Amino acid sequence: MSSPSRFALALTQPGEPNHPISDVFMNQQPPPQSETSKAQDSKDPRVARREKLRQIEARGLDPFGVRFDDRTMIGRCHQLSSEIRWTREDGTDVPLPDFDDPDLDYRQWKADHGPGTETGPNVRVAGRIMLARGQGKLIFLTLRDWTGDIQIFIGKKQVGDDDFELAKLFDLGDLVGAEGRLGRTNTGELTVFAESLFFHAKMLEPPPDKHAGLTNPDLRQRMRYADLAFNDGVLQTFLDRTEIVRSIRRTLDNEGYCEVEGPTLHMIAGGAAARPFATHHNTLDMPLTMRIALELHLKRLMVGGMERVYELGRVYRNEGISPKHNPEFTMLECYQAYGDYNTMMDLTERLITDSIEAIGGGLIRQYDGKTIDFTPPFQRATYAELFQQHTGVDPSDEAAVIQYAKQIGLDPEDTHPDVVRNEIFEAKVEDSLDGPIFVIDYPASICPLTKRKRDNPAVAERFELFILGMEVANAYTELNDPDLQEKLFETQLEGQDEEDSMAKMDHDFVRALRHAMPPAGGLGVGIDRLVMLLTDKKSIRDVILFPLLRPENA
RNA sequence: GAGGGUGUAGCUCAGUCGGUAGAGCAACGGACUUUUAAUCCGUUGGUCCAGGGUUCGAGUCCCUGCACCCUCACCA
Numbered sequence: 001m002s003s004p005s006r007f008a009l010a011l012t013q014p015g016e017p018n019h020p021i022s023d024v025f026m027n028q029q030p031p032p033q034s035e036t037s038k039a040q041d042s043k044d045p046r047v048a049r050r051e052k053l054r055q056i057e058a059r060g061l062d063p064f065g066v067r068f069d070d071r072t073m074i075g076r077c078h079q080l081s082s083e084i085r086w087t088r089e090d091g092t093d094v095p096l097p098d099f100d101d102p103d104l105d106y107r108q109w110k111a112d113h114g115p116g117t118e119t120g121p122n123v124r125v126a127g128r129i130m131l132a133r134g135q136g137k138l139i140f141l142t143l144r145d146w147t148g149d150i151q152i153f154i155g156k157k158q159v160g161d162d163d164f165e166l167a168k169l170f171d172l173g174d175l176v177g178a179e180g181r182l183g184r185t186n187t188g189e190l191t192v193f194a195e196s197l198f199f200h201a202k203m204l205e206p207p208p209d210k211h212a213g214l215t216n217p218d219l220r221q222r223m224r225y226a227d228l229a230f231n232d233g234v235l236q237t238f239l240d241r242t243e244i245v246r247s248i249r250r251t252l253d254n255e256g257y258c259e260v261e262g263p264t265l266h267m268i269a270g271g272a273a274a275r276p277f278a279t280h281h282n283t284l285d286m287p288l289t290m291r292i293a294l295e296l297h298l299k300r301l302m303v304g305g306m307e308r309v310y311e312l313g314r315v316y317r318n319e320g321i322s323p324k325h326n327p328e329f330t331m332l333e334c335y336q337a338y339g340d341y342n343t344m345m346d347l348t349e350r351l352i353t354d355s356i357e358a359i360g361g362g363l364i365r366q367y368d369g370k371t372i373d374f375t376p377p378f379q380r381a382t383y384a385e386l387f388q389q390h391t392g393v394d395p396s397d398e399a400a401v402i403q404y405a406k407q408i409g410l411d412p413e414d415t416h417p418d419v420v421r422n423e424i425f426e427a428k429v430e431d432s433l434d435g436p437i438f439v440i441d442y443p444a445s446i447c448p449l450t451k452r453k454r455d456n457p458a459v460a461e462r463f464e465l466f467i468l469g470m471e472v473a474n475a476y477t478e479l480n481d482p483d484l485q486e487k488l489f490e491t492q493l494e495g496q497d498e499e500d501s502m503a504k505m506d507h508d509f510v511r512a513l514r515h516a517m518p519p520a521g522g523l524g525v526g527i528d529r530l531v532m533l534l535t536d537k538k539s540i541r542d543v544i545l546f547p548l549l550r551p552e553n554a
Numbered sequence: 555g556a557g558g559g560u561g562u563a564g565c566u567c568a569g570u571c572g573g574u575a576g577a578g579c580a581a582c583g584g585a586c587u588u589u590u591a592a593u594c595c596g597u598u599g600g601u602c603c604a605g606g607g608u609u610c611g612a613g614u615c616c617c618u619g620c621a622c623c624c625u626c627a628c629c630a
Contacts, residue, residue, distance in 0.1 A: 044599080045564050045581045107588080135593090136586035155587055172580075186588045206564035209579055211591050215566070218622045230565095274629070319629045320555090426630075446630095464630075471630055526630095539623095550621065 045206040052169040053202045059166060065200035068177055072123035075147030080182055081190050084120040086113065099188040107186040118183050125150060125192055126177035126200055128229060129170055131210060139167050143178070143192075146235060151191040152178045163197045172210060173203035173229075221547055240359045241531045241543055247358035248312065248332060248527075251351050257308040257334055262297035264290060264314070270504045271295030271449070274317040277327075290316035294333040295449065295522070299478065300512045302335050302520055310334035312527070323539040324470065327548050330527040335478065339521035340451075341461045344475040345438055348465055348523060349376040352436075355534060367468060367536050370434070378436040378465070383425065386439060390429045395421055395443075418443035433466035448488040450476040451519075467533055475523040482513035 056063040072080070086094045094113050097104055110116070127145035134140075137156035142149055156164040158180075170176055177198030185191050208214035213231040220227040228235045249259065267286075269276035271293030279288050294311045301309050312332045321327065332351075336343055356363055356374055363374040387395040393404045398417055405411075405420050408427060421443055433439070440463040444452050447460035461477035479485055489505040531543040541547040 048581055131591070133589050133592050134586085135589055138587040138589075140589050140592080142590080151590080153588075157587075185590095187590075189588090189590075191588085206580065209565040209567095209591095211579070212566045216561095216622080218561095219565095221622090272630080317629075320627085322629080323624085325629060422630090430630090474630070 046204060049171055049202065049204050049206070052171060053204065056166070056169050056199055056202065059162075061166070061199050063199060063202045065175070065198070068124070068126050068198060068200065070124055071177075072125055073147045074125055074127060074143065074145045074150045077123050077125060077150050077182055077192070078148060078190065080121050080123065084118060084183060086110070086116055086118050088113070088116040096184075097188075099184065099190070104188050106184055106188040110186075120182040122180065123182050123192055124177065124179045125152070126198065127175065128203075129172055129174050129176060130230075132170065132172060137164070139164075139170075141170070141176075141178075143176070146239075151185070151189055153180075153185065153191045153193045154178070154197065155193075159194050159197060163194075166197055166199065171203060173205075173207040175200035175203075217541075218549075221541060221549055224545055237535045237537060237543065238545060240535050243358045244355040244531055244534060245312065245330075245527065247355045248351055248525075251354045252308075252310050252334060255308065255347070257310045257336075258306055260298070260301060260306070260309055260311055261313065262291070262294055262311055264316075266291045268504055268506045269293075270506050270509065272315075272317075275319055277316050277318045292317050293524070294331055295524070296506060296509045298333055298335050299517060299520075299522070300509065302337055303512045303515050303517045307337035307518070308335070321548065323541070324529065326528065326540050326544050329540070329544070332525040332527055333522065335520050335522040337518040337520045340477040340519070341440070341463055341475050341521050344521040344523040345378075345380070345440075345463060347521075348438075348473050348475065348525070349378060351525065352530070355530070359534060365534065365536070367533055368538055370468060372434075372436065372467060372533065374436060378438055380438045380440055380463075382441045383439055383443070384441065386429050386433070387421070387425055390432060391424060393424075416445060418445040422446050430466060430471070431469040433469055435465070435467040436472075437466050438463045439466060447476065448491075449479055449485075451479045451481075470529055470533070471526070472529050472533065473523060473525045475521065478517070478520045478522045480513060480517040480519055482510050485513055486510045 053063045084096065086096055088094060094116065097106065097109050099106070110118075125143060125145070127143040129141050130144045130149065131142035132139065139154040141152040141154065143152050154164065154167045159167070177200055178192050178194040178196070179198075180193045180195040183191055183193050208226060208230050214220055214223070214226050215231075220231070228238070252259070265279070265281075265288045266276075267288060269289040269292045271291075272295070274292040276289035276292050279290065280286070281288055292315055294313065294315065298309055298311060310333060313330065314328050315331050316328045317325075318327065319325065334344075334347070336347070352374060353363065353376055356365070365372050365374065384395050387393070391404055393400045395401060401417065401421055401424065405424055408424065410420065410423050410427070440461075441453070441459045442450070442462040442464075444450070444458050444460040447462050450460035450462045453459045453461055463473075463475050464471050465473035479488070486505075489510070528540050528543050531537070532540060535543065537543050
């Protein structure tokens, strides 16, 4: 976080002038007693922080601050550094040296070019104290807001005895403010030379290790606020996630899509194969499930005339937790009337390349030490081709497929041949798909919501996008034939448990299709996995702010 | 669900063969007006995840439980 964030909007802050807290806040109340005063508490760093809080109050300041207007965001300070001038006594400006040069000795440079004076714009910054270096009657702080870090110079002579006493009550993690001139220290570091100080909020808990941060993964997830505040890059990852989601909305909005909000409580958890969370409505005395997909309601809307429609929202699947699975996760589903799965392939590429543009870093990216080239068009290959390539077995040769399944330890008995094929595909092909690659044309019987190819009803017009073995997107030419849909809902594939089936009878959905849904392409994207890939994060928990955890031990 | 790993100071981590509980950072006291994870001197700080067992003696060995991580299974 030492470089300014690309969250450009945050660099300016609306507001009115305000006043140092000492002018507007006079707290005459006695300081509150700390909750406990047991002997062992003297060992606890929290006690020292409570004591400083009391002393801040005793100085007539609110240890939890007041409004602070006309703030200069720290990223903006870095931009304003170009306004720093070095003026000789004769009034001429000397161009400043290159402060990025690690060998620069600014003290020497000033001696060589002086005598003169450095001037710079006045700024008012606020943020969290990340580092503090005391040096007698001097204190250096490293202050961080969400646009970057900057150093604050606090000299006893410069801020006065009063503010210097206040600065001695600062702890790592406190939120403070400073007003003063922007300039450079002898080493050339951009610095706010404080003339007055402000106190905004006391951190009463001890901060994590100032260098290592909070590394305990359990604590990082339970105390995400501390993870965000003290671990480098965490905030940026989540800001990147926001940028990716914004970009996806922008891309779809620009293409004329309309965003909607479907119900999250479903009577029938359809649209995907997954176990749902069960819940209950009391007044209606009715069992309900949390949605596992967005699909069936968005298609109902296409029947109603929403020709380009999408929803970007949370779905819930009551299944295992792993580095790639969280019980609730974010899906995008979008549907385009009169399109097909090829339409959605092109759209998928635009959604991803636009997202990359939004967070920067280029189309060729690193993930876990591997390189992913997102330059479109992405590779395309059929399911059957890849099957043949990776297994050496012709997927249309049923006997050979069964033979191969037994060979790799699968049990093909009483199981539909397409399910067997797919188990082989998942076991032997998916993991080696580095991609980005569109796998197209799936066996029809495992795709009950997908239109079949006109010339080959055994194949469904479906693709999945794989990147480094991870399924990122899934799309169909949507099945809009109500009679076939009803039939597919009735067909339970052999060897498949009911809860594993995507085909759950939904009479209302079939009735909707009977009102005529236009031929359409539909796409689903796992947003969390896309964010993982674009931000180089190995665990879905690193891109979900508050992943599901077991309750904390008391 | 199975296997493996981890759990020690506020944080990050050592802890040998079973023999008085350690370091760095943070905190507290002191020196220092251009530092950069500031430095230097000094001090304080422990339910060794929980419970049980073996033992003269357990952070260490054994059993049970809990939490987290990893791999696998499940899960498009």
